[in-house]
Amino acid sequence: MINIPKGTKDVLPQDSYKWQYVESVAREVATLFNLKEIRTPTFEHTELFNRGVGETTDVVTKEMYTFKDKGDRSITLKPEGTAGVGRSYIENGLGNGALPAKMYYLIPAFRYERPQAGRLREFHQFGVEVYGASSAQTDAETILIADTLLKKLGLQIKLYINSIGCPTCRAAYNQALKDYFHPHLGALCGDCRTRFEKNPLRLLDCKEEGCKAVNKDAPKILDYLCEDCAAHFEEVKSCLALAGVDYEIDPRIVRGLDYYTRTVFEFVSTSIGAQGTVCGGGRYDGLIEQLGGKPTPAVGFAAGIERLLMVMEQSGVVIPEPIKPTVYLAGMDGDCRKKAFELATILRNHGVIAEVDLMERSLKAQFKYADKLGAKYVAVIGGNELEEGRANVKSMETGESVPVAFGEIVEYFLN
Numbered sequence: 405m406i407n408i409p410k411g412t413k414d415v416l417p418q419d420s421y422k423w424q425y426v427e428s429v430a431r432e433v434a435t436l437f438n439l440k441e442i443r444t445p446t447f448e449h450t451e452l453f454n455r456g457v458g459e460t461t462d463v464v465t466k467e468m469y470t471f472k473d474k475g476d477r478s479i480t481l482k483p484e485g486t487a488g489v490g491r492s493y494i495e496n497g498l499g500n501g502a503l504p505a506k507m508y509y510l511i512p513a514f515r516y517e518r519p520q521a522g523r524l525r526e527f528h529q530f531g532v533e534v535y536g537a538s539s540a541q542t543d544a545e546t547i548l549i550a551d552t553l554l555k556k557l558g559l560q561i562k563l564y565i566n567s568i569g570c571p572t573c574r575a576a577y578n579q580a581l582k583d584y585f586h587p588h589l590g591a592l593c594g595d596c597r598t599r600f601e602k603n604p605l606r607l608l609d610c611k612e613e614g615c616k617a618v619n620k621d622a623p624k625i626l627d628y629l630c631e632d633c634a635a636h637f638e639e640v641k642s643c644l645a646l647a648g649v650d651y652e653i654d655p656r657i658v659r660g661l662d663y664y665t666r667t668v669f670e671f672v673s674t675s676i677g678a679q680g681t682v683c684g685g686g687r688y689d690g691l692i693e694q695l696g697g698k699p700t701p702a703v704g705f706a707a708g709i710e711r712l713l714m715v716m717e718q719s720g721v722v723i724p725e726p727i728k729p730t731v732y733l734a735g736m737d738g739d740c741r742k743k744a745f746e747l748a749t750i751l752r753n754h755g756v757i758a759e760v761d762l763m764e765r766s767l768k769a770q771f772k773y774a775d776k777l778g779a780k781y782v783a784v785i786g787g788n789e790l791e792e793g794r795a796n797v798k799s800m801e802t803g804e805s806v807p808v809a810f811g812e813i814v815e816y817f818l819n
């Protein structure tokens with residue numbers, strides 16, 4: 405037997421309605437905020453993620469599914485959605501259209517991580533990207549989209565926000581980080597010693613215990629924000645308050661991807677263990693230029709579908725079950741089965757959910773199966789019924805049976 409690859413999951417027929425529910429609520433919220441769906445390829449040129457996500461991030465250095473295709477090009481399965489959307493925005497000249505460009509996507513993403521509860525190698529995201537608007541209201545509206553989604557899914561999840569400034573204030577902060585970390589270099593992991601040289605902000609994102617201990621007392625970015633970034637952050641907070649969104653400031657959020665500037669945020673649940681971040685995002689005003697486009701302000705987030713479903717289950721959220729068949733048509737034998745098949749087709753053509761036996765089972769076994777399916781009615785066609793041109797329709801709820809002429813069966817179930 406061939407097993408499923410480590411870190412991946414099947415969504416089975418009995419569970420897929422839960423996914424469809426989350427996806428439909430996500431689309432409903434997207435519509436409410438006038439976002440349009442964008443679909444980009446599952447794989448891109450590796451260079452896109454090296455440049456976009458950042459060469460010192462764990463995602464790029466350790467987690468990408470990268471391979472050479474038969475044309476000897478380096479290809480990567482997308483580890484996240486933002487870089488691909490940015491590429492598409494530039495390539496398709498979306499910046500020449502109506503701005504802001506407000507987009508969403510539902511995608512699979514791939515990261516070679518150590519699998520554990522809530523951490524997979526193939527996972528799924530609902531993501532939002534808004535291009536062209538630099539106002540703090542845009543940051544607040546983007547956070548509000550995530551907040552609305554979580555609330556519509558019946559979840560109460562804590563929001564943490566921070567600002568990591570712009571290149572101007574980041575330069576002073578990077579220097580402060582270097583001054584702080586220099587005497588502790590010996591206690592840091594090998595990766596962090598590289599990060600110290602290349603991108604000191606990444607030091608704050610290390611998962612190693614020894615590094616986390618040193619990070620505890622590192623200088624806080626909020627103390628280094630330039631005047632514009634500080635004013636922007638104040639405005640974001642005031643818009644969130646205006647929208648009635650509760651938040652807490654966490655100066656330790658730096659995010660795991662390099663493109664962020666100014667506002668960053670995470671919705672973190674305490675109910676699903678270590679991988680509690682169900683949604684993360686922020687502003688990334690430098691990415692489009694970094695990828696070769698015109699300077700373009702941008703802000704977005706992504707929520708992990710698997711994690712959302714985990715929190716929903718933990719919180720006892722009841723997801724509406726799929727609609728059950730209205731009628732199961734049970735034919736006793738040969739010609740009766742054919743009649744059942746014909747009537748099922750006519751009923752379906754009129755929009756009635758109808759099921760029919762495909763297993764050539766006995767009437768008793770068909771009843772058992774109809775019960776398992778949760779069919780509301782079973783329409784029995786035996787020899788007598790066939791002769792008299794009617795089905796014997798039994799309500800599975802009340803047990804009552806009524807004869808219904810074949811010619812009136814559609815009308816019967818449509819009423």
Ligand code: HAM
Binds near residue numbers: 522531685688
């Ligand atoms: P991210 O924080 O890397 O951000 O991922 C967003 C969400 O995807 C996480 O909060 C989590 O729910 C889910 N997720 C990430 N990795 C895994 C995994 N291995 N297994 C299961 N779920 C996972 C981004 O991806 C950014 N592109 C978000 C963004 C959009 N920022 C601006 N625009």
